[in-house]
Amino acid sequence: xxxxxxxxxxxxxxxxxxxxxxxxxxxxxxxxxxxxxxxxxxxxxxxxxxxxxxxxxxxxxxxxxxxxxxxxxxxxxxxxxxxxxxxxxxxxxxxxxxxxxxxxxxxxxxxxxxxxxxxxxxxxxxxxxxxxxxxxxxxxxxxxxxxxxxxxxxxxxxxxxxxxxxxxxxxxxxxxxxxxxxxxxxxxxxxxxxxxxxxxxxxxxx
Amino acid sequence: xxxxxxxxxxxxxxxxxxxxxxxxxxxxxxxxxxxxxxxxxxxxxxxxxxxxxxxxxxxxxxxxxxxxxxxxxxxxxxxxxxxxxxxxxxxxxxxxxxxxxxxxxxxxxxxxxxxxxxxxxxxxxxxxxxxxxxxxxxxxxxxxxxxxxxxxxxxxxxxxxxxxxxxxxxxxxxxxxxxxxxxxxxxxxxxxxxxxxxxxxxxxxxxxxxxxxxxxxxxxxxxxxxxxxxxxxxxxxxxxxxxxxxxxxxxxxxxxxxxxxxxxxxxxxxxxxxxxxxxxxxxxxxxxxxxxxxxxxxxxxxxxxxxxx
Ligand SMILES: NC(=O)c1ccc[n+]([C@@H]2O[C@H](COP(=O)([O-])OP(=O)(O)OC[C@H]3O[C@@H](n4cnc5c(N)ncnc54)[C@H](OP(=O)(O)O)[C@@H]3O)[C@@H](O)[C@H]2O)c1
Numbered sequence: 001x002x003x004x005x006x007x008x009x010x011x012x013x014x015x016x017x018x019x020x021x022x023x024x025x026x027x028x029x030x031x032x033x034x035x036x037x038x039x040x041x042x043x044x045x046x047x048x049x050x051x052x053x054x055x056x057x058x059x060x061x062x063x064x065x066x067x068x069x070x071x072x073x074x075x076x077x078x079x080x081x082x083x084x085x086x087x088x089x090x091x092x093x094x095x096x097x098x099x100x101x102x103x104x105x106x107x108x109x110x111x112x113x114x115x116x117x118x119x120x121x122x123x124x125x126x127x128x129x130x131x132x133x134x135x136x137x138x139x140x141x142x143x144x145x146x147x148x149x150x151x152x153x154x155x156x157x158x159x160x161x162x163x164x165x166x167x168x169x170x171x172x173x174x175x176x177x178x179x180x181x182x183x184x185x186x187x188x189x190x191x192x193x194x195x196x197x198x199x200x201x202x203x204x205x206x
Numbered sequence: 207x208x209x210x211x212x213x214x215x216x217x218x219x220x221x222x223x224x225x226x227x228x229x230x231x232x233x234x235x236x237x238x239x240x241x242x243x244x245x246x247x248x249x250x251x252x253x254x255x256x257x258x259x260x261x262x263x264x265x266x267x268x269x270x271x272x273x274x275x276x277x278x279x280x281x282x283x284x285x286x287x288x289x290x291x292x293x294x295x296x297x298x299x300x301x302x303x304x305x306x307x308x309x310x311x312x313x314x315x316x317x318x319x320x321x322x323x324x325x326x327x328x329x330x331x332x333x334x335x336x337x338x339x340x341x342x343x344x345x346x347x348x349x350x351x352x353x354x355x356x357x358x359x360x361x362x363x364x365x366x367x368x369x370x371x372x373x374x375x376x377x378x379x380x381x382x383x384x385x386x387x388x389x390x391x392x393x394x395x396x397x398x399x400x401x402x403x404x405x406x407x408x409x410x411x412x413x414x415x416x417x418x419x420x421x422x423x424x425x426x427x428x429x430x431x432x433x434x435x436x437x438x439x440x441x442x443x444x445x446x447x448x449x450x451x452x453x454x455x456x457x458x459x460x461x462x463x464x465x466x467x468x469x470x471x472x473x474x475x476x477x478x479x480x481x482x483x484x485x486x487x488x489x490x491x492x493x494x495x496x497x498x499x500x501x502x503x504x505x506x507x508x509x510x511x512x513x514x515x
Contacts, residue, residue, distance in 0.1 A: 001299055002266045003483070010268055069268035070299045 002070040004180040011139070012131040014066045018138060022120075025054065025137030029116030029146065036109045036153055044154040048092030051147055054137040055085040062139060077169070081140070084147075084165040091158050105202055108152030111195045115146035126184045141188045144169045148195035152202060163199070167192055242288035242495040245476045247377065248426035249401040254319055256470040257495040258291030259284050259488065260432065260481030266299035276483060278308035283485045285315045287492035293404075293430065293479045294343075295323035295354050296335055302342035309344055320345050321402075321430070323381060325354035329361030336369075350402055352379035356387055356394075363398055377401035383432050385413050395421050404430040407475070408440060409468045409512045419474035428476040431469050435480060440465060443515075450511045452504065457497030462487070466494035468508050471501075 015022065032050060035043045059081025067074035119142035120133040136142040144166035151162055170192035177185035244253035259281070267273035281292070294301050302322070309318065320343060326335050336351065351366050353359045359380060369375040379402030382391055388405075395403055395418070403422055405414045411433070422429045435441050444461040458464045462480070469478045480491045500508065 001263060002268075003263055006267050006270070006273060009270055009273065013270065066268070070266050072297075072299065 004182065006070055007176075007180060008128060008132045010066055010070060011134070014062060015131060015133065015135075015138070018061065022133070022135040022138055026116065026120070026135055028054075029112075029136040032146075032150075033109060033113045033116060036112065036150065037106070044150075044156070045093055047150055048088050051143075051150060052085040052088040052093065054143055055081050055088065055147075057137065058140050058143050059085070077140075077172070080165050080168070084162070087162055087165075088147075091162060092156055095156070097157075105153035107198045108149045108154075108195065108202070110149070111152060111191065111198065112146045112149030115142040115149060115191065119145065122184050122187060126182060140169055141173050144173075145188065145191045145195065148192055148199070152195050152199035155203070163196065167196065240288055240492075240496060242492065243470065243499070245428075247401060247428045247476065249428070250377065254477055255288055255290050255492075255495050256475070256477055257289060257466060257492055258293060258319075258321070258430070258477045258479040259289055260479040261292065261294040261301040261305060262298050262481055263437075264481045264483040265294070265301035265304040267304055268300050273483075274304050274307045275311075277304045278311045279485050280483060280488050281305070281308040282312055283488045284492065285312065285317060287489055288495070289488075289492055290317050291319040291321055291350075291430075291477055291479065293321045293432075294339075295325055296339055297323070297325045297354060302339055306342045306344040314344070318345075319349045321350040321352065321379075322348050323352045323354035324362050324366070325357055327358055329358050329365070332358075332362050332365045336365075347374050348376075350377040350379055351375055352381045352402060352404055354381055356380060356382060356390060359394065363394075363400070367399070377428075379403060379428075379430070381405075381430075381432070385411065388413065388418060392417055392421060395425055395427055400427060402428045402430060402476075404432055406433045407431045407469055407472070407478075408434050408436060409465060409509060410440065411436070412509075415472070419472060423474045429474050431475055431478040434465060434469050434478045435462065444512070447515050450507070452507065455498070456500055456504065458494065460490055462490055463494040464508065466491060467499055468505060470494070471499035471505055 028050060032047045036047055059078045063074045063078035063081060068078065116136045120130075120135045123130060123132045123134065134141050136146055147166045148163065148170075151159060170188040174185055174187075174189035177188070242255045242257070244255050246253050264280075265277050267277060284292075292305060294305055296302065309315070322336075322339050322343065324332050324336055326332060336348075340347065351369070353362045353366070363378065363380070366375060366378040370378055378400050380391065380394055380400060381404035382388070383404075383406045385406065391403065391405070394400065403418065405418055407414050407419075408431075419429065421427075441461050449458075449461060449464060453459070453464055456467050458467050466478055466480065469475055480487075482488050482491065
């Protein structure tokens with residue numbers, strides 16, 4: 001429906017319009033990873049609250065305001081991102097009982113750290129340059145993968161519902177990149193599956 | 207060899223001259239409009255050039271001004287080479303807006319033959335979608351509206367016929383692609399008074415030769431051909447192979463021109479609509495609408511040659 005040139009030029013323009021917000025969301029991401037890694041009381045609730053805000057930001061700023069101009073289906077994806085933000089609030093933030101860290105949940109934190117720290121570098125590996133970097137809290141892929149990492153490291157009642165939208169997004173993203181012949185098309189789905197299998201594994205063991 | 211070769215230079219000059227261009231798009235149209243092969247729309251007799259311009263993917267550039275200007279340059283080269291029919295759809299992202307932007311920059315060439323589609327499952331929303339599309343193109347009405355991929359075709363066709371009767375539309379059509387729902391297309395061609403049918407046809411996808419193209423001739427329905435290059439794959443596939451030596455007989459210099467000449471040489475075809483975002487390519491494609499077309503023997507040789515590759 002759109003050419004790779006148009007798709008990546010749009011990401012470039014979007015990144016430029018938001019710059020230097022990327023630095024801030026990257027630092028926020030690092031902060032969230034540290035918070036989870038050190039298993040502070042209330043950590044999962046704080047992380048969930050920030051994630052909900054970032055799902056809203058990405059849904060509105062990227063999907064609704066940019067991507068939908070070349071892909072009408074992005075409008076529906078934007079609704080999905082808003083729904084995810086609300087679900088995170090309802091399932092992870094509002095309940096009094098905070099999410100418990102899972103034994104061995106550290107692996108989930110690693111997935112989150114990779115999404116925050118390494119994902120932006122993928123555009124370089126794909127030979128596209130830093131202008132099309134996908135930064136956590138700014139672009140959907142790293143935000144979705146970091147969320148799956150977070151979910152794999154904690155446990156809360158009904159939180160299985162929170163895996164659905166990030167997983168669907170990773171599938172859509174992989175299909176989009178594959179269709180455009182991008183060399184890193186397999187990354188979103190692989191990282192998503194890694195996070196999901198960790199989550200299943202830890203829950204079975206818990 | 208060439209069928210109904212109507213020289214429309216004088217007419218095109220008259221219409222395009224003065225419709226010129228704004229700053230950034232110099233008016234070089236008037237001096238250079240070449241003679242192009244045209245075919246009549248059977249229901250109205252209006253002649254249209256055998257090569258048009260598609261807009262799927264290539265014109266979906268969002269709000270990117272640089273890319274919108276590049277598409278405008280493609281449109282300018284298209285009109286400058288004698289092209290008229292531009293095809294789009296609400297399904298094509300921002301393509302309709304890009305066309306509207308280009309038409310505005312080119313001072314709305316009066317030669318334009320606007321072909322758009324209605325593509326919405328709720329029949330009640332058809333008119334609203336058409337109004338919105340007219341707004342994007344910046345045209346008071348369309349020359350042709352087609353029901354895209356037969357979506358809710360029954361109800362939408364009624365709306366389009368009503369619009370035609372009310373003088374809000376010139377022609378009505380239906381579309382499909384890649385061989386989908388051909389028997390339904392045939393039924394509609396037989397039962398409904400449509401002016402146009404749009405199908406996929408190229409040297410390797412020739413299903414429509416069996417029934418749809420003969421039926422179009424019989425029912426006096428104009429035929430628009432989409433995916434003439436299989437979305438570019440056909441040309442990429444052929445690129446490493448030499449052109450057959452008879453191409454010079456029909457004045458084709460490239461694979462793209464050979465592919466287009468093959469399509470437009472079918473007597474039932476009215477117009478092929480290759481899409482491109484490249485000025486050199488649109489010129490090359492429009493050149494296929496000049497010179498001779500293939501006779502049946504040459505068409506057969508082309509099929510044999512391409513199928514062997
Ligand atoms: N159901 C429907 O109603 C339906 C379905 C499909 C298509 N359509 C219509 O038909 C149009 C054409 O089909 P399509 O866009 O799918 O595919 P197409 O026209 O077969 O191929 C388009 C591709 O061919 C390349 N190309 C064009 N001219 C070229 C040349 N001279 N040399 C080399 N490459 C060239 C273009 O790349 P460059 O940009 O690099 O030139 C573009 O990527 C569509 O745009 C749309 O308007 C309608």
